[in-house]
Amino acid sequence: MAAGGRSPRPEVIWARPERTGRGPRPAHTRAEIAGAAVRVADADGIEAVSMRRVAAEVGCGTMSLYNYVPRKEDLYELMVDAVSAEHDLTSLPTGDWRADMLTVARDTRALLRRHPWLTRLLSSAYGFTPHSLRYLERCMAALEGLDAPGGTKLELLAMINSSVLAFVSDELAVAERARAVPWSPEEEQAVRGAYLAGELGSGHYPHLAAAFAENPGPTDYDAAFERAVGRILDAFARGGPAGG
Template sequence: MTRETEGGAADVGPQQLWLGSDRPRRGRRPAYSREAITAAAVSLADAEGLEAVTMRAVAARVGAGVMSLYSYAPDKETLLELMVDHVSGELPATGQATGHWRADLKDIAHQQRALMLRHPWLPAALATRRTPGPNALAFLERVLAVLRPSGLDAATRVEIFAQLTAFVAGHVTHETAQDRASWSAGRAAAEARYLAAVAADGHHPELAEALAAPARRVTPEATFGRFLNRLIDGLDTG
């Protein structure tokens, strides 16, 4: 089923989008492709953020007229679908599973984190419901195979993949926000003094105990690894 968009083109459903031709059915052979348009949109989002991705801006990048883009992506939502699947192609769809599914799943999570750090707009794009395209489905197939030794049923394995992706997306969103904040050394020292004063007031014994604990590595990779271990090691397969 289709509907008319503001651009004058008919919206496309998932089957038409992913299983149909990526070329307009009518008119002369175009000088660009859906792949080129999607790559331009991804490049724009990587450089300037998701809010910078408009049909007009993408058209300017590929040297096309705005109206001609609607033959490939009738609206920004469809373009986002294409962008998400485009970068999903960077995730390995094949790989030798070790049979140790928790370790394999952690490796997959690290791959997802690396992808989202390369494309910081991706967590926000994933926050709304997306229909998985061929690249995303290929990666999902790999993850479900990795989880097979867990003994969990197929539906639960899909839920675990969704849970893992949401965790990685949330963590990367926080991580990139912290990077942008980039507190000065002086501000960090002031915060440490403040927390030490609060811990010493006798009203926050739990915080005092936490602050007195041995220091942990606070690199982004180390923090992500600790959080990930708690998530995956705590999965109940009973």
Template sequence: MTRDGGSGATGVDPQQLWLGHDRPRRGRKPAFSREAITEAAVALADAEGLEAVTMRRVAERVGAAVMSLYSYAPDKETLLELMVDHVSGELPAAPGPTGDWRADLRAVAHLQRDLMLRHPWLPAALSTRRVPGPNTLAFLERALAALRPTGLDGVARVEAFAQLTAFVAGHVAHELAQASAARSAERVAAESRYLAAVAADGRHPELAEVLAAPGRALDPEATFARFLNRLIDGLGTE
């Protein structure tokens, strides 16, 4: 995104972003750091959502002039890259593959889900970012190591990790939407009556069978684990 929040045409230069920021600066020591700016942006997104993150709001949080931030993050797109990699640093270091790639991959997915639930803006951010930073790369290493026993080649392992991440992000986004929806008892009852009427019309036998079956308890952890197992089992068939 550009400085005013619009889409940028040039994108982020990953070498400049991740490998050039540690060069010593000449002149007076700055009053704040790129890490402080990133932490302020993350705190703002956690509290108010991704749309609330603007250079002006972040500058207010760190007590700086807006223009002074642009030498650290020239646009919101760059700031978003910094934010994603910053929270990825919360992911614990890999203990090393156990040899059970399915169990290791489940652990990876559950860590991702926990991170996204702590930072609800993260699923949306992951859909637009493209430049893995050091913390993201460290977690990618963990996932690729976990997938090695599958026998998949390098490209296929990267694809599998991307598929896993997309699944987790989509699932968490759905979880968060469901949790925030105002589902009153009246609304639930109305939906149940509607589905019962549809199932009884004779034109939806598959739906009627599903609705007639005993329902599962609404357990977000169990639902995630069930869907995740299906995905991982599918990876093992390649």
């Protein structure tokens, strides 16, 4: 191990034994450390997660924590894996792949809402942790009924997850702004709506004006979410976005 706890070459924490066969049993487990980090992030945001804070949460010294988790990036991966265990896909597969994928999307949305910091960490780098692999395997089983190659099914899952991530990120940003200002969301919506109406009525944006005229009401996030996911599923049911 190089100075500062960094390995001289890339390594995956899951390929590193949690404990060797010799010596005393470790005082802490990865699950315990991950749980502590998740609690910190849930309470105070991902910015509050530090090796020092997590070490204090589990009751060990900061340098001792590096014996379990060599890098902060590994700590993040443990966190992603820990909350991935919360996916509730026990009802899958039902035999209806489209309904199952809608269940997957709803479940992922709920998970991101419970752990808002997760939107900052999700990436392909952390996509193959033990619990993430179990989640993907269950999803692939649910997609047995879709007549498409395995690679296309993985693309479908990636597209659903990306869409849910973008959707929830916007929801969270709107909610965060609402908490940061002294007025109500309704007051801000009224002011912004009046400004937008004036701009659309100027004649400079005819295409936008026509689109908003067809749907002038405030966004129903739940309905918009269902439509967005449904359109992705419709595309793949027809053979995929590129027809393949």
